[in-house]
Amino acid sequence: IMPSAVSNASPLIHLAKIGRLHLLQEFHQQVLVPQAVWREVIEQGQDYPETPLIERAFQEGWLQVRVAFDERLVSLLKLQLDEGESEAIALALQEQIPQRVPCAKHRDPLAQNVV
DSSP, X not given: OBOOEEOOHHHHHHHHHTTOTHHXXXXXXXXXXXXXXXXXXXXXXXXXXXXXXXXXXXXXXXXXXXXXXXXXXXXXXXXXXXXXXXXXXXXXXXXXXXXXXXXXXXXXXXXXXXX
């Protein structure tokens, strides 16, 4: 098992849609998400069938919400990326986590190579 990782919303949503969210837990001790990702997948995603799977992962404790404190970095990243991905990058740097769950949604080198 690898150490902790940080994820944005897309990998959580897509893995849950195909019934494979558990793969993240099998590869990482814990997966951290920033508050923007929580809002996107849980609060705004209440009408989607995969949301209960993601909620269960939070209840089990291996998926956890953390605050990305560097608001300046988040603001700068948001010039190129969405809020969830910006906070995920800032959170990974803050927590000194070298693993970020890949997101195929963006092909932007900034999003892929910051951590």
